[in-house]
Amino acid sequence: MSAVLVQDRAVTPTPRPPRVRSIVSALGALPTFVLLLGAVYCLFPVAWVLVAATKSSGELFSTSTLSLGSSLVANLGELATYRDGVFWQWMANSALYAGVGALLSAVVSGVTGYALAKYAFRGRALIFNALIAGVLVPAVVLAIPQYLLLSKVGLTDTYLSVLLPSVISPYGIYLARIYAAASVPEDVVEAARTDGASELRILTSIALPMMVPGLVTVFLFQFVSIWNNFMLPYIMLGDDKLFPVTMGLYTMLKQGNTTPALYTLVVTGALVSVLPLIALFLTLQRYWRIDLLSGAVKA
Amino acid sequence: MRLDIAKKAAALGLGLALLAGCGGGAEEATDGPVELSFWAWAPNIDKVVDKWNASHPDTKVVVSKQAQGDDLVTKLLTSAKGGNPPDLAQVEYQALPTLVSNDVLADISEGAAAAKDKFAPGIWDQVTLGGSGVYAVPQDSGPMMFYYRADLFEQYGLKVPTTWDEYAQTARDLRAKASDKFLGTFSSNDPGWFAGLVQQAGGSWWSVEGDTWKVSVDDAATKKVAQYWSGLVAEGAIDKAPMYTPEWNKALNDGTQIGWLSAVWAPGVLKGNAESTLGKWAMAPMPQWDTSAPRTGNWGGSTTAVTAGSKKQKAATEFAVWLNTDPAAVEALVTESGIYPAATSAQEAQSQPPAFFPNQPDFYTQAAKIAATSSGFTWGPNVNVTYTAYKNAMGEAISGGTDLVPALTKMQTATVDDMKANGFTVGG
Known part of the structure; x- marks a missing residue:
């Protein structure tokens, strides 16, 4: 790494004709430009939601796309009182599904990944290969079989019907296994065993703390995917008191030909519903960053 | 290296307890107050249903608002296959044959046939599918x-x-x-x-x-x-x-x-x-x-149907008939949900133009x-x-x-x- 830097530094001072230099710096700006383009492409819809949420229903389709409207507060008020505040119920449901689901998923993934990485037992390869296959099967495909299975045990249309399928994430387990193999050194585990620590204690006091950055990643991935999940709750739930916010907004949008869609409320609701995700990313980001620096045995 | 038996048993027990704790509520007593679930999308339909609940303490109807149309048909088919459909559902006319031929809807002629003359014959034909059964009560129409x-x-x-x-x-x-x-x-x-x-x-x-x-x-x-x-x-x-x-x-x-x-x-x-x-x-x-x-x-228009999987079809039929023929209920449907009622008498009773058409009394x-x-x-x-x-x-x-x-x-x-x-x- 440092060798490259030194070499770089050695090269740059050699004088170049001004034209070549300007071409080089223009080329250097190219990646930045492409990245900026990408950022605009991704952020423009978000900006649109932000602007559109400030418009009243009269303004939404009649004023220019990017001009701010006058009724953000009114929209929020209307959203908050829509059907006696059912929107907050949906938000709370989403928080429950995503929060509890992602937490359990991170724990399950951590324990499973650790076991798969650190213990040699019969069938380990089989289990792991089955998990890899699970990564390849999209969750959407599983929703109907899961519905039919859960309806056999009478669990559909309950909180558990959405929570249970969300807890097992093949990708999370896969990630945790890779992470455990890389971040929990065999030496540390052996040393703990020599000191007489039980397997459970090794797991909870040594392995899991070392795996925290990886588990935070699993948590975040699961949280976002559960929060944005539509198909599973759509199939599982009939009671609108149990809906997550994605489905709630959908019912507001799909009111049929005969009644107008509640566009302003849906747009405002969409804005409010991404706020927790943004907050979560901002607060958990630092755990994510330290994973490259941490580790128990440094060379 | 191996989990001991006791821990395995504890884990299994916990899992079962979790299942058992939340799986209840499948069977319900037949007498005493009944609760009917109702999937619908008409705006403010819950306010209309509140009127029923206020006057019928023995039969509580719980509205669950759903996305309209084809989505709801698919969902009704799935839930009927899974064996746990709602008791009542709002269904568009053109979806009735689909649901009837899949055995999703109940024949409610016993409790609903008497409502026949409240509706125009063309509308009523759509809920009987031209036969002797009655599969829904007309709610609104869209001439x-x-x-x-x-x-x-x-x-x-x-x-x-x-x-x-x-x-x-x-x-x-x-x-x-x-x-x-x-x-x-x-x-x-x-x-x-x-x-x-x-x-x-x-x-x-x-x-x-x-x-x-x-x-x-x-x-x-x-x-x-x-x-x-x-x-x-x-x-x-x-x-x-x-x-x-x-x-x-x-x-x-x-x-x-x-x-x-x-x-x-x-x-x-x-x-x-x-x-x-x-x-x-x-x-x-x-x-x-x-x-x-x-x-x-x-274009458009829907009905209130009772599902074949419902264990409370009699009470559900009673509600479906009330919702679409009782003068107070239909009046509330018109003012709260903004529908155009299918019941003939209610069509004639409307004297005020829609608020958006003050120029056309x-x-x-x-x-x-x-x-x-x-x-x-x-x-x-x-x-x-x-x-x-x-x-x-x-x-x-x-x-x-x-x-x-x-x-x-x-x-x-x-x-x-x-x-x-x-x-x-x-x-x-």
Whole structure:
């Protein structure tokens, strides 16, 4: 790494004709430009939601796309009182599904990944290969079989019907296994065993703390995917008191030909519903960053 | 290295306890207060149901608001297969045969047959499917009408068209006077709208004799309608962008679309999507193919149905009848949910025009007259397939700039193939 830097530094001072230099710096700006383009492409819809949420229903389709409207507060008020505040119920449901689901998923993934990485037992390869296959099967495909299975045990249309399928994430387990193999050194585990620590204690006091950055990643991935999940709750739930916010907004949008869609409320609701995700990313980001620096045995 | 037996057992026990703790509630006592679940999408329907709950302490109806239309049909089919459907559901007329042939809906003739004379015969036929059973109670209907911007019609010196020939001419005249405006649009995204136009033209897509179905999605009347719109689209006399998109909403707002062939519920949609045009619209009967025998079709409209899987069908039927025939309930449906009631007496009772049409005080008097000219229509057991084929084939024709009539053949083929695949006998 440092060798490259030194070499770089050695090269740059050699004088170049001004034209070549300007071409080089223009080329250097190219990646930045492409990245900026990408950022605009991704952020423009978000900006649109932000602007559109400030418009009243009269303004939404009649004023220019990017001009701010006058009724953000009114929209929020209307959203908050829509059907006696059912929107907050949906938000709370989403928080429950995503929060509890992602937490359990991170724990399950951590324990499973650790076991798969650190213990040699019969069938380990089989289990792991089955998990890899699970990564390849999209969750959407599983929703109907899961519905039919859960309806056999009478669990559909309950909180558990959405929570249970969300807890097992093949990708999370896969990630945790890779992470455990890389971040929990065999030496540390052996040393703990020599000191007489039980397997459970090794797991909870040594392995899991070392795996925290990886588990935070699993948590975040699961949280976002559960929060944005539509198909599973759509199939599982009939009671609108149990809906997550994605489905709630959908019912507001799909009111049929005969009644107008509640566009302003849906747009405002969409804005409010991404706020927790943004907050979560901002607060958990630092755990994510330290994973490259941490580790128990440094060379 | 190995988990000991005790820990395994503890983990298993915890899992079972979790399952058991939350799996209850499957069976319910038959006497004592019952609770009925009701899937519906009509706005504010919960407020109407509150009235029932206030006066019927023994039967509590719990509304669960769902997404409208095809989505709800799919969901009802899935939940019936899973064995836990709601007790009651709001169902559109064209979805009834699909649900009945999949055994999702209960025959409620015992409790609901007496409500027959509260509805126009054409409407009632749609919930009996022409047989002796009753599979739902009609809730609202959607006789089609022509809506236009009265102010812009005056500005451009246009006359309200009474025939389809006049409609085409008016569309051309408007284009000549204001090249950025359209009298209407052909929506390849709204099969229900097209089906309404076909009903008006006297088309008949399905009929059943004994156990044999006859399917004629490409009959002469349907071809006539497709031909007519194909010509208008080809010459650019009307727009070809789908309805119910943000662009279309914008076009309604800024006067790019100055007319809409819609149904009686249009004022509510216009209010929601084009609030700035309050009081500028007017309603007239549909343009006619034959002025000596005025007709209209139906677009939209729904019923309240009881599911076959419900264990409380008697109470549910009682509620369905109450919701759609009790004067106070229907009145609440009209004022709270903004529907156009199917019950004949309630149609006549409406004296105030919709709030969005203060300029047309006799709106509902006219509407009732138009509703009386509705043509009957028999829906088949796979309207969803026909509708999907419409969206695909028409959408393809519109974006390819080709004739619309061949799309009907595709719709016919898709419909017949699907019915045969599902074991229906389809005759020539």
